[in-house]
Amino acid sequence: MADDFPPMTSVKRWLVTTNHKDVGILYIATALFFLIFGGILALLFRVQLWEAGGTGILSDSAYNQSVTAHGLLMVFWFLSPVASGFANYLVPLQIGAKDLAFPRLNALSYWFYLFSGILIMLSFFQGGTFGGGWTMYAPLNVPTYSPAMEATTGGNATILALILFTISITIGTVNFLVTIHRSRAEGLGLWNIPLFTWSWLLTVWMMLFAFAALLAALLLLATDRILLTQYFATDQGSGLLWAHLFWFFGHPEVYIVFFPALGIMFETFQTFTGRRLVGRKWVIIAMVLVAVQSFLVWMHHMFLTTINLEIKTLMMATTIGISLPFDLMVFALIYTMVKGRVRFTTPFLFSLGALVLFILGGITGVFLGAVVLDYEFRGTYWVVAHFHYVMVSGVTALIAGLYYWWPKITGKMYDEFLGKLNFAVYFIGFNLLYFPMFLAWETPRRVFHYGEGMEIYHQLATIGAFVLGASFLILFYTLGKSLVSGPDAPDNPWEFSRTAEWAVPSPPPLENWDDRPSYASGRLEFVDDTAGEAATDGGVPATQTARGELATKHESHAEEEHPDHASIWPLGIGIGTFVLFLGLSGLTPYIADFAAATGQIDPSTPEPNIAYPIITALGLVILAYVLFEFGRESFHAPEMAIAERWPFEGVGNTKFGVWVFLASDVVVFGAFIGAYLFMRIHAGWDTWSPVPPEAWPGLLNTYILLTSSFTVILALVMAERQNKKGLLATMSATLLLGLSFLGVKAWEWSDKFAHGEYWFSGLEYSLYYVTTGLHGLHVVLGLLVAIFMIFRIITIDAYMEDSRPVEFFGLYWHFVDIVWVFLFPLFYLM
Template identity: 80%
Template sequence: MSDLPPMTSIKRWLVTTNHKDVGVLYLATALFFLLLGGVLAMLFRIQLWDAGGTGFLTGSEYNQAVSAHGLLMVFWFLSPIATGFANYLVPLQIGAKDLAFPRLNAMSYWFYLFSGILFGISFFQGQTFSGGWTMYAPLNVPMYTTAMEAATGGNAAILALILFVFSITIGTVNFLTTIHRSRAEGLGLWNMPLFTWSWLLTVWMMLFAFAALLAALLLQASDRIFLTQYFATDQGSSLLWAHLFWFFGHPEVYIVFFPALGIMFETFQTFTGRRLVGRKWVIIAMVLVAVQSFLVWMHHMFLTTINLEIKTLFMATTIGISLPFDLMVFALIYTMVKGRVRFTTPFLFSLGALVLFILGGITGVFLGAVVLDFEFRGTYWVVAHFHYVMVSGVTALIGGLYYWWPKITGKMYSETLGKLHFAVYFLGFNLLYFPMFLAWETPRRVFDYGVGLQLYHRMATAGAFVLGASFLIMFYTLAKSWLSGPDAPDNPWAYSRTAEWAIPSPPPLENWDGRPSYASGRLEFVDDSAAATDGGLTADASHQAEHADHASIWPVGIGFGMFVFFLGISGITPYMVSFADGTGTAPDTLVGTGAEPSILYPVLTVLGVAILGYTLFEYGRERFHAPEMAIAERWPFDGIGTTKLGVWFFIASDVVVFGSVIGAYVFMRLHMGWNNWTMVPFASWPGLLNTYILLTSSFTVVLALVFAERQNKKGLLTAMGATLLLGLAFMTVKAYEYSVKISHGEYWWYGLEYSIYYVTTGLHALHVILGLLIAAFMIYRIRTIDAYLDDHRPVEFFGLYWHFVDIVWVFLFPLFYLM
């Protein structure tokens, strides 16, 4: 499948891989989750109308509403709506025809959508997760929640987050590869548009931050579903979760805000009619913030037992990270002062975002001081500060929606309605969140507060409904524009300075008639077709002119398969509890939860595996042509191919996943006392044997690459077959080792040491199994169509992954078998 159906067809949106269509899907879906999260917020604001609660919600319902609101807004709205803008605009701004991996881009969206659906279903599985959006241990494990939630709903919510992180990881690798490999000729990094710059730094932060979150979620899912003991003990479990979560959580603030900042830069330049003041220093400041964002996470842990010297160090880094933001804020102010401002709807929202962010940033400095944090932590001061920062980003994102609406739809909106929307929005925002500063003594996440604070909470509840009404105005304005608005010109804004405004509104499917080039110092469109006809271009450039594919059904199939599989394993916990109870060795707190096993969930699990197997196989077989730009700026990755660079980015993310899981082992062992740790393996020889097996398999992969380069089919088959057999031998030894332990009653819930051993080595084994499936598929392709003889690069890419898996085992062997 390569041709796209018309936009009025549902099939179009199921099969499209075009970056603009995927961007529209992201934007529409994110706005739906905004509405869902907003409705939940109104529910618990009604509960907060009276001190002590109105009785509108029960305590459990209130906890679910607060938790789900936070999770939906942070994960399913804020990051995805920015991803929607980036999908639509980044290729246009850098002169590319699409993202580097169009089918993976579509798959990223479907993972996102199905993760949100899975989260929604969790409400109907007894109850959804209710431990707060930060999911603090030990409230995030079954023994501290109700039986229903332990069995189903809470598990589904956590698995939905894992599927969402899969989506983020795929998208991050795609954007990094695209921006670094597909910039138009003459467009160096320094000269990229500021929105693209902000998104580049955002996805660099995503690559590492979400990998740490994925590790934390995998450990939590293991605790909830398979009854391991990471976060259910008193051996440092709460501190471990805090480290893992906030190593993600604080960069997430900048992951959310950077795209909004990029929109502010673009709209300020357009509607002041001048270039951003101090542009070079603004970029440097953003780079500093991106790097430093990973060095401040511990200020969320000032109330823990971490010693004062480390707390003081992190207080300094926290205050230090505010300095680059000062530069960015002053750059925006000076740009406005030196320009001629036009108060359009997009500019009003960007200006409003700047005002709100300044207040949010100033109040955040209070929390960065250890002494003041002891007073404000766990109060509504944090709630108010957090929303002034995060929702100021939402304000700018709404400005971006108005700014690029004419480009996306080809229709103009009513400025009168847009400005009315801003006025109601700004009033509702401040009426909702500013009273929270005044009611700061209210404890977070509870609906009981002092009677003297009731007026402020009633103001906030009224503000919530005003803010909600503003979004009704926005949806009416955009719907009216879509249905009956005047046609938009190609560029409705004077002084806009990015490439998307140089093409029709909406843009054509292939974006450009010619090849965009900045070689002359300004945007030009070069016609390469004549040169290609006359032989003036290389074969690669001629190949680029070939028709590109824009449709594939398999990404949505893979997304659906993942959804069914995760929905199935969300209900496995009752089976595990029953199994543990039957052994007589499970902790008492895990037995007798009252959850009854249902045959539906195992059936769904098997069905999900079947769907995944079929769709992944067909995805691999599908002929899909996504031509690479023959002439492009690729610094600093000139010598690395597009797919190879994508593999390297994926491995970099996986390094953080394994680093976090191994770090959890080291942290917990140090917390318990290094010499007090129980050595789980019954002998070291299985680990040593598996080390030899995996190292040998790395050698056979190298041989496979050599045979592929020499176009030796028999040698390639032999080497890949040997790799497959060695991998199976590794899994056989590992299965024997597990079976001996289980036969001795040494289950993964037996103690913390056993949980860590089974989960860490099991995660590695899962990577081995994935590698074996890829190897088996490659052998099938070699036998049936003589694959990889003319193009050996896929063998090299598989080798990179396999060598990485082998290197991880080299670390695991001494940690678990020798120390």
């Protein structure tokens, strides 16, 4: 119940909370911490670049590690999470929901994010963090080819931290997609949702597929680093394979980072010009076009590879084409400003600054989109300057959002003079830091040696870095002063704000709305459903509009059932996963010793540390316990009774969530299968025979899995008929069939091992073991769920009244079976 929820002054509140506003605050605060961490690393290597000789405070290895960690922290642990913090806090408010669709999963996504950041910080103390550049190009991403990464364990921890971060993103993405599509207030169609929510909706759709591709690439890299497979440790096209996988994620990531910033710019321009965004419908269409096209331009990052000129020309055309929708958005912002009456508040100044900086970043990016110019600029500081003018212009807009929504989040106003001083120092520092990089473009990126003629530009950039750093000190001082002694903020401090979050108190109450928000009349109203009809005053319906007018309250509200807001188990799952991944980071020496004992490789890794297998086992035990308790916990998160759900009216929240998750898993398996096809075609299709010498084990497993799909269908029929014995029998049959599949697979693998054929024996073996191993892991996870469901059927007669969980399990299990139907011919017959 809400009455039992700990207050915000309690530490317990922040450990157990699942409320979207609390999670949003946690995201923002944690992201700002990683901003400071990444910023300090940047100052370290900018000092190193003060002189052309590079004789600074960092060694060669430390410089590489600092540059790499700075890039990873800023791109992954600051930019997307701080935007996610705003979205967590504001999207439910803007669309009229009380929370996200799955509050516990929302909390879990935060804890995975936090522990992934802790893991990358610990990597510095595991002999050194990853130092192969934030793009992790092959073959520098495996220790064999990178003298700067003597420490295998620290590099492993970095890759595992990225995997955990990507899992966090996927969980959050599914949650937001379900919420925005199925929990909008009555009458709030997709065309009419606020532009920040629109930008975030497109962002999470891009995240769903882009981060799935990154997850696949990272899983392959992790197997190379920990299990010594050979995806990226060979000269058989591994560099090109990594580039395809990474940039299929990497280019949408630019828009994933910038779209939330763009949404903030739209909101603040509307508020501080006092008029609706010019061409709003066309702006939305332009954003949709960019979101789709972002997946069709990744190869322009690969113009220097051996890809033929015709394909490069096509990618150049799509790259130039994707700039056109942005032209429309930029002109929409400019015309809104021209036609409105501008109020130069701190949020507007940062938004305007972001627009100016982004225009410069976009124009310089068009240079890189041309094949001929890219041959000259690629790998130079021109790319560094362009990249930061685009990405950090997004940071500029995010700071605008922090100032804009600060009164709503904290209930306190900030000092406007300090805010404007913050902007002035920030804008000067930004351009002093990054613009000289265009002039020093001949400097090779990620290298601290450069020509003496470039020294003055690098010295200006280093001074700019410290000025930009000082602007963040002003930012933190301004916000800290506001929090401690700032005047109380009104519910709506901005005269022309037009979105629903300004219609509630500052800060908002725990469950956002006392009455139900509705747009059925064409404007925001609050309907008192508990009284059977809206309370009236002189025959006029009692409403509360977006201008903050107080609604008339019905005198006798019926007792309402409050959703839950607290659970300790998301934190527990985060801890268990963190311990498991920490243990996995140190297992490489054990695998290397085993490979050396089989005569497969010459061991060149450090001595094994017994602590890591123990930590791994401990992580598995913790994870098993907390997942079991998470499944048993009774947590109430009701769906909205009345909501806009087009185009998914007939699909429940959980079912839609399962479908969305499986869509991302399609990309993961697609990347694994694509890697197999790419590497085999590159090596010459007939250069190796199928690793399994006989097809019958694969054929037998195909029959087993197809039969298990049939038993799952029978299980759903039995649950719908409330036949406990039948349900128990069919679920048990599914379990036994799944175990039979694993048994056949175990026999097959053991037979290969007996003949000295391991996953590190050659590229073809790596492809076979890793791809079928990923599928086997999915089977194991499905069987664990089946065991838990059987336990609940036996102990509490579960699924008799509500058969939907059996259906959801069936969707996952059918997906696993379908994947095997593709893997069988690829690995056993072709």
